[in-house]
Amino acid sequence: MAGHRTATLGREERTPLAAAREELLARLGTEQVIVDRQRLRTYECDGLAAYRVVPGLVVLAQDARDVETTVRVCAAHRVPFVARGSGTGLSGGALPHAEGVLVVMSQMRALREIDVENERAVVEPGVVNLQLTHATTPDGYYFAPDPSSQQVCSIGGNVAENSGGAHCLKYGFTTNHVTGVDLVTPGGDVVELGGKAPDAPGYDLLGAVVGSEGTLGVVTRVTVRLTRLPQDVRTVLAGFPDVDAAGAATSAIIGAGIIPAAIEMMDALAIEAAEEAVHCGYPDGAGAVLVIELDGPSADVEQELADVLRLCDESGAFETRLAADDLERALIWKGRKSAFAAVGRISPDYIVQDGVIPRTALSRVLRQIAELGEAGGCRVANVFHAGDGNLHPLVLFDGSVEGATERAEEVAGGILDLCISNGGSITGEHGVGADKARYMPRMFSDDDLDAMQAVRCAFDPDNISNPGKIFPTPRLCGERPGRHQGAHPLQEAGLGEVF
Amino acid sequence: MAGHRTATLGREERTPLAAAREELLARLGTEQVIVDRQRLRTYECDGLAAYRVVPGLVVLAQDARDVETTVRVCAAHRVPFVARGSGTGLSGGALPHAEGVLVVMSQMRALREIDVENERAVVEPGVVNLQLTHATTPDGYYFAPDPSSQQVCSIGGNVAENSGGAHCLKYGFTTNHVTGVDLVTPGGDVVELGGKAPDAPGYDLLGAVVGSEGTLGVVTRVTVRLTRLPQDVRTVLAGFPDVDAAGAATSAIIGAGIIPAAIEMMDALAIEAAEEAVHCGYPDGAGAVLVIELDGPSADVEQELADVLRLCDESGAFETRLAADDLERALIWKGRKSAFAAVGRISPDYIVQDGVIPRTALSRVLRQIAELGEAGGCRVANVFHAGDGNLHPLVLFDGSVEGATERAEEVAGGILDLCISNGGSITGEHGVGADKARYMPRMFSDDDLDAMQAVRCAFDPDNISNPGKIFPTPRLCGERPGRHQGAHPLQEAGLGEVF
Numbered sequence: 001m002a003g004h005r006t007a008t009l010g011r012e013e014r015t016p017l018a019a020a021r022e023e024l025l026a027r028l029g030t031e032q033v034i035v036d037r038q039r040l041r042t043y044e045c046d047g048l049a050a051y052r053v054v055p056g057l058v059v060l061a062q063d064a065r066d067v068e069t070t071v072r073v074c075a076a077h078r079v080p081f082v083a084r085g086s087g088t089g090l091s092g093g094a095l096p097h098a099e100g101v102l103v104v105m106s107q108m109r110a111l112r113e114i115d116v117e118n119e120r121a122v123v124e125p126g127v128v129n130l131q132l133t134h135a136t137t138p139d140g141y142y143f144a145p146d147p148s149s150q151q152v153c154s155i156g157g158n159v160a161e162n163s164g165g166a167h168c169l170k171y172g173f174t175t176n177h178v179t180g181v182d183l184v185t186p187g188g189d190v191v192e193l194g195g196k197a198p199d200a201p202g203y204d205l206l207g208a209v210v211g212s213e214g215t216l217g218v219v220t221r222v223t224v225r226l227t228r229l230p231q232d233v234r235t236v237l238a239g240f241p242d243v244d245a246a247g248a249a250t251s252a253i254i255g256a257g258i259i260p261a262a263i264e265m266m267d268a269l270a271i272e273a274a275e276e277a278v279h280c281g282y283p284d285g286a287g288a289v290l291v292i293e294l295d296g297p298s299a300d301v302e303q304e305l306a307d308v309l310r311l312c313d314e315s316g317a318f319e320t321r322l323a324a325d326d327l328e329r330a331l332i333w334k335g336r337k338s339a340f341a342a343v344g345r346i347s348p349d350y351i352v353q354d355g356v357i358p359r360t361a362l363s364r365v366l367r368q369i370a371e372l373g374e375a376g377g378c379r380v381a382n383v384f385h386a387g388d389g390n391l392h393p394l395v396l397f398d399g400s401v402e403g404a405t406e407r408a409e410e411v412a413g414g415i416l417d418l419c420i421s422n423g424g425s426i427t428g429e430h431g432v433g434a435d436k437a438r439y440m441p442r443m444f445s446d447d448d449l450d451a452m453q454a455v456r457c458a459f460d461p462d463n464i465s466n467p468g469k470i471f472p473t474p475r476l477c478g479e480r481p482g483r484h485q486g487a488h489p490l491q492e493a494g495l496g497e498v499f
Numbered sequence: 500m501a502g503h504r505t506a507t508l509g510r511e512e513r514t515p516l517a518a519a520r521e522e523l524l525a526r527l528g529t530e531q532v533i534v535d536r537q538r539l540r541t542y543e544c545d546g547l548a549a550y551r552v553v554p555g556l557v558v559l560a561q562d563a564r565d566v567e568t569t570v571r572v573c574a575a576h577r578v579p580f581v582a583r584g585s586g587t588g589l590s591g592g593a594l595p596h597a598e599g600v601l602v603v604m605s606q607m608r609a610l611r612e613i614d615v616e617n618e619r620a621v622v623e624p625g626v627v628n629l630q631l632t633h634a635t636t637p638d639g640y641y642f643a644p645d646p647s648s649q650q651v652c653s654i655g656g657n658v659a660e661n662s663g664g665a666h667c668l669k670y671g672f673t674t675n676h677v678t679g680v681d682l683v684t685p686g687g688d689v690v691e692l693g694g695k696a697p698d699a700p701g702y703d704l705l706g707a708v709v710g711s712e713g714t715l716g717v718v719t720r721v722t723v724r725l726t727r728l729p730q731d732v733r734t735v736l737a738g739f740p741d742v743d744a745a746g747a748a749t750s751a752i753i754g755a756g757i758i759p760a761a762i763e764m765m766d767a768l769a770i771e772a773a774e775e776a777v778h779c780g781y782p783d784g785a786g787a788v789l790v791i792e793l794d795g796p797s798a799d800v801e802q803e804l805a806d807v808l809r810l811c812d813e814s815g816a817f818e819t820r821l822a823a824d825d826l827e828r829a830l831i832w833k834g835r836k837s838a839f840a841a842v843g844r845i846s847p848d849y850i851v852q853d854g855v856i857p858r859t860a861l862s863r864v865l866r867q868i869a870e871l872g873e874a875g876g877c878r879v880a881n882v883f884h885a886g887d888g889n890l891h892p893l894v895l896f897d898g899s900v901e902g903a904t905e906r907a908e909e910v911a912g913g914i915l916d917l918c919i920s921n922g923g924s925i926t927g928e929h930g931v932g933a934d935k936a937r938y939m940p941r942m943f944s945d946d947d948l949d950a951m952q953a954v955r956c957a958f959d960p961d962n963i964s965n966p967g968k969i970f971p972t973p974r975l976c977g978e979r980p981g982r983h984q985g986a987h988p989l990q991e992a993g994l995g996e997v998f
Contacts, residue, residue, distance in 0.1 A: 185950065201926045297799050455702055
């Protein structure tokens with residue numbers, strides 16, 4: 001890999017990274033280029049702290065030109081680079097490279113343009129998700145993708161991971177809200193993909209770039225669709241005896257042609273954790289709850305609300321509660337949104353899994369997950385976007401018990417196998433990153449992965465743009481592919497310290 | 500190009516096409532392989548009859564395996580191939596290659612699966628657009644993309660061109676309704692992109708393939724989203740003194756947060772033509788009409804209808820008419836849908852142009868188009884999807900007058916320049932095809948086109964998958980790109996007879 005080669009300059013033999021370091025310091029200065037080991041350590045992981053690698057160098061980009069400069073220098077020396085937004089990702093997508101440059105985008109936070117008339121905004125990638133919503137609310141608009149981390153996560157990160165959120169059932173993922181980007185390709189060219197208008201001629205490379213997790217280049221400008229604030233929002237909390245009944249209610253609602261803004265489900269263990277942490281007052285004795293949110297024109301919402309309450313009743317809900325005001329709505333959501341952290345109250349350690357199944361397979365898969373957990377000696381709490389079948393099972397364990405971590409990881413991996421065998425997918429919204437690259441061959445054929453690799457090689461023939469992510473096996477571009485191996489990508493990509 | 504090489508086999512020297520012909524006849528038989536010149540002539544053009552090329556060979560594919568066989572044979576001999584659906588395209592996207600194989604997909608018409616519960620259908624690409632809607636209407640669903648040609652056009656063709664229709668303002672383009680395809684790559688591999696679930700991990704190559712106009716391979720299976728039939732539909736016809744007033748009404752409606760299923764505009768000349776052809780009874784003396792369709796839950800539609808009627812009045816409509824029943828609605832749409840053909844009544848010849856502008860630039864661009872037409876001595880009738888700024892100017896001329904055709908073509912080309920300079924695009928829904936490849940450099944930078952070419956080369960290094968379409972300059976893959984030239988792609992691609 002790149003980090004193992006050396007370059008000869010004058011009499012001194014230097015690593016490619018050392019050569020890039022010198023050039024970047026000369027061009028961008030010590031304010032923007034971090035070389036101090038202590039400061040570099042700050043960037044050793046993203047939201048998935050299980051993997052840690054201290055980057056070789058950090059560049060604090062102030063504008064698109066800085067990014068272009070950095071990428072050009074990296075390309076010239078074949079030094080790997082990784083772009084990082086707010087570092088809230090959960091798949092290790094922004095895990096640094098020990099012999100590479102980490103390009104920190106979080107200082108590029110300008111809202112370049114708010115074009116209400118055309119319902120578009122043009123932003124720098126470091127803009128925080130909720131910042132854009134706050135800026136457009138006075139005009140009656142917001143930015144629809146709403147990951148749980150929206151108070152801190154960056155729009156550039158949302159683009160890289162094609163982030164979803166509780167409301168993506170109705171409003172779609174980030175890719176449905178991005179109409180254009182400027183991309184610095186791994187070769188250092190600046191390419192404009194899409195724009196304000198929909199359906200540009202030529203290839204829709206915009207769609208391929210959104211969700212490519214930084215492997216096709218670095219985005220320096222994003223044009224997004226603004227969504228009109230709904231006239232009305234109603235939030236229902238419904239308690240069910242078990243997850244089967246809650247699943248039946250979900251299917252009945254969708255089957256009736258209602259698309260709520262969100263349908264979130266929590267099972268008994270997740271409810272227990274949330275109650276302990278934030279006292280959200282969910283229905284006593286519920287085996288499962290649904291949080292159902294309806295939004296849109298008032299007349300419409302009222303009709304849908306009546307239907308939803310009826311369908312919950314018919315599916316066996318023993319209690320339905322309508323939020324009377326914003327405070328009650330906030331409390332309902334607080335239980336749901338705190339669930340991940342709350343699990344820490346009932347278990348010393350846990351793994352957050354992310355997988356997708358067809359909505360209609362919900363009951364079966366939940367049963368299979370429970371069996372899997374039992375066999376592995378782990379409790380599994382389930383919190384998920386029920387409307388679109390995006391599961392977030394939380395695998396609980398105690399890392400101080402010998403072998404417990406391994407068993408929990410096995411259960412978490414087994415859950416992905418269940419998702420695949422039920423016709424689903426290994427990630428709904430957290431991305432593949434460093435964490436799930438080894439699962440890609442379970443989901444895709446060699447030919448499928450070859451097609452992706454071919455595109456990767458077209459953009460990044462030297463494999464320097466966020467290497468070691470998404471793809472299970474780094475391959476030299478141009479060589480005819482062999483079989484993909486399931487080995488851990490971090491070993492194969494030659495990344496530095498992995499804890 | 501491929502057609503100019505020869506292969507030596509035994510003592511006989513054969514063209515690559517002759518070699519492919521022999522192999523295809525041996526594998527598929529004479530029922531499926533057309534070699535007779537008279538029969539080949541049937542396929543010499545698609546809906547854009549200005550370009551005609553008799554294909555070297557036609558294969559009538561019966562199933563995915565036939566397509567795979569054909570593509571593999573073509574790949575082995577480096578023979579170009581072009582897939583053709585129903586042949587209704589308006590940009591020459593299915594224009595054959597004289598030394599190549601035309602793969603006719605129209606006999607692959609099986610509806611493989613209608614999965615109402617998951618709101619998906621799996622179809623073969625030759626399935627006719629409206630056929631799918633008819634098959635799903637009894638269950639309360641339909642296929643939303645509705646090109647004017649929906650009674651005959653194929654879903655495979657819709658995928659190739661990312662087709663839109665009158666209702667794509669609210670429902671989006673084909674790309675928003677395709678969740679998976681099987682693709683035979685130009686190398687003959689079968690790749691599965693996407694599936695029934697949204698947001699698959701890895702690159703979203705599905706998005707790149709939809710709208711790639713057959714240049715990345717041949718789609719043999721399509722999984723599409725089914726859309727629930729709306730509870731209610733209301734259609735309004737509004738007459739305005741001029742296009743400015745109709746444009747203002749359009750902006751007011753969108754600005755009020757209403758997204759009608761369709762907002763179609765016709766100007767005075769288009770109205771005149773439609774009246775003469777189908778006697779649709781549009782308001783007397785209108786300088787412009789709007790056809791506005793609202794759909795959704797009844798309560799919602801009633802509220803929006805009241806708002807739309809008020810906003811039309813406030814914008815200067817002198818007459819608004821609500822369709823009382825299906826018959827009246829059909830008559831309103833008949834005027835709009837017949838407009839293209841109707842123009843033949845008032846002019847011996849015409850060119851249908853297709854371009855996009857930001858909705859807010861409507862009045863300005865229409866004025867500029869009128870000036871352009873005047874300068875070129877052509878009348879221009881305007882029929883368009885006003886809601887999303889997709890113009891279809893009809894440039895009228897008399898081909899029997901010397902120089903008139905050239906002047907009309909110049910006006911049509913100038914309209915695209917206007918679209919670009921106003922921040923729009925050279926095609927809204929008809930695609931680039933053979934017709935507009937030469938305009939691509941006016942819209943995209945060299946780096947932009949290089950990025951697309953890189954992907955093209957990744958899939959199709961030998962440039963055999965529908966060559967001569969989309970890209971202005973065929974380039975050997977691997978060579979470092981030079982400047983793109985604006986020459987006509989048909990000359991450069993070495994295509995055979997061009998009339």
